[in-house]
Amino acid sequence: MLLPHGTVFALVDGRNFELYRNSGTEAEPQLDPLPVPELEVTNFSAGMRRNDVNLPHTSRTGDGSNDSFDESAHAIAAADWLNHQVLQHKIEKLVIIADPRSLGEMRKRYHKQLEGVLLKELAKTMAGRPTAEIVSALKG
Numbered sequence: 001m002l003l004p005h006g007t008v009f010a011l012v013d014g015r016n017f018e019l020y021r022n023s024g025t026e027a028e029p030q031l032d033p034l035p036v037p038e039l040e041v042t043n044f045s046a047g048m049r050r051n052d053v054n055l056p057h058t059s060r061t062g063d064g065s066n067d068s069f070d071e072s073a074h075a076i077a078a079a080d081w082l083n084h085q086v087l088q089h090k091i092e093k094l095v096i097i098a099d100p101r102s103l104g105e106m107r108k109r110y111h112k113q114l115e116g117v118l119l120k121e122l123a124k125t126m127a128g129r130p131t132a133e134i135v136s137a138l139k140g
Contacts, residue, residue, distance in 0.1 A: 001120060001138055002026040008034070008091045009134065012078045012098040012106065014071030016127035020134070031131040039077035041070075075102035079109035086114045094118050095138065099125040 004026050011018040017036055024030030075098065085091040094114065098106060100123040110118070126134050 003029045003095065003135070003138065004093050004119070007093040007095055007119060008085075009095045009097065010078065010082055011127045011134070012075060012096070012102045013125050013127045014074060014099065014102060017074070017078050017081075018127050020131065029135050031134060037081055039074065039081055041073045041077045071102065072105050075105035076109055078102075079106040079114075082106075083109065083111040083114050086117055087111065092117055095120045095122075097122040097124060097126045097134065097137070099123070 003022050005022055005024065007022045007029075009020040009022070009031060011020075017039060019034035019036055020031035021034055022029045023032045078098075082091065082094065082096070086094070094117050096103070096106065096118065098121075103121060103123045107121075120138065122138060124137060126137060
């Protein structure tokens with residue numbers, strides 16, 4: 001896959017959010033890191049199943065089950081930030097790489113304009129990986 005010059009790459013997993021821009025050519029991408037914004041993680045009810053609503057508060061905390069809510073909220077916050085950037089015309093070409101669960105949460109939040117600039121999605125955990133490995137995963 002050709003990755004146009006200027007394309008923004010968003011890597012998301014349950015806890016991390018990384019941004020890169022292709023400063024190279026379509027055939028020879030060079031991913032340069034971009035500053036990562038402070039996400040406003042406010043939607044902690046994301047992904048909550050109906051039967052969880054009636055559980056006492058203590059049943060949902062302290063045992064790690066709360067982590068899935070935090071991870072969903074993180075993915076939603078990343079999608080909301082990306083939507084805002086696209087709507088402000090700060091991102092014109094976008095690739096999203098996220099673990100399958102985060103990608104599923106994010107897809108629910110995509111604005112139509114984000115869908116219009118989205119070149120590719122990859123359901124894979126790549127946050128923290130070297131940029132050459134990221135490019136290789138996209139080409140594979």
